[in-house]
Amino acid sequence: MVNKLFYTLGIWKRNPSLSNHLTFLLKSDAWSKEELLEYQFQKCKEFLEFAYTHSAFYQTTFDDYNFKPSEFKDLKQLKELPTISKMTLIRYNRLIHSKYPFKKKFQALTSGTTGESLAFHKNEEWDSQNRAAMFRGYSWYGVHPADKNGYLWGYNIDSKLALRIKWLDRLQNRFRIFSYCPEEIKNFAKNLKGAKYLHGYSSMIYEVAKLVNRSGLKIDHDLKMIKGTSEMVFDSYQEEVKAAFGLKILSEYGSAESGLIAFECPEGNMHIATEHVIVEEEDGEILVTNLLSKSFPIIRYRLGDIIELADKNFSCSCGRAHPVILNINGRVGVKIIGKTEEFPGRMIYNVIKNLSTEHGISLNYQARQHIQGIVDIYIEQTEDGSQYILEKELKKYFKNDIDFNLYYGKDLHNMEEKLNDFVTTIG
């Protein structure tokens, strides 16, 4: 109770507009497709006019492309505008930032996997609306954000920082692991008593589940939701997590700059937050327009993921009319380099996935390529006679163009950062 009070006070101070936005989103959750699209169009028009008036970068861009936001009549017209990338956001950072005098702004910083970091301002409404969208997702599972929750983030935290973080966590009714030794994981698992949700990197959630299952630890938990972010979820993760907690890991999709794009519903479909973002698909690649991003407008942004959208007539049995992203199929431009051909980076994942659906063999792995035509696959499980099938499956897709070295019984996780399924230093 005390925690909920703290939480409410904290939110009231940091995100004063949040509760109004959440009330709205809980209502629009039940809207028809037509209502959603009409709202999205109005919001987009207003946003484009705002960007044109207050951001020097977009003023120049719109003029260059002879694009007039005042004449915006159809979402299709967005296609007249160029796309932007993370490089654009870094290079033209100052010019993209809008000149509008916001009452309150937050500093956001993201670091990409490729090294460059991006800093920008988030106005309070943007931040609050984005949080509201996340909390709406929680509500689908009967979770209140102030409920006790376990948090698994991949860093071994410095002890000086740890004290401050522990205090902040307490305010949010949150507990976490500070180092990934078995004893700590055990304590964390015991702490789950009374917790309503668990969130963080899927590979970390998997590690906790594994320990719970192997040690026979009996936890009378009351978890309603387990949320994974930032990583792909292997089938074997789901099996282990289900065995430990009786729930599967659900996915949340988005980034700091694009905002929350989609949240998985209890029927297992990732619904786009249509009220906040416009998702386009171009040659399989996702383009996002973040309608909340007034302080730092993000229009037709190449987030870098390959996605698969559900058919226009697809309807989810949960009843929500928000469009669905069926799959996120890896990163754009990541390639496996064979002796004579190139293959999409996601192909090994597909082979391993088939192995699970067709042969009932679940493997956790990481593939690494440092030399053309050779890929090392590190596998967590021990060899139990399935190597032959894996080799046969790999051959089916890659013929003899790639030599695979398979290493079984390997520890995959360094517990420092998220686990990539494919790491390459060439190409």
Ligand SMILES: [Zn+2]
């Ligand atoms: Zn649904």
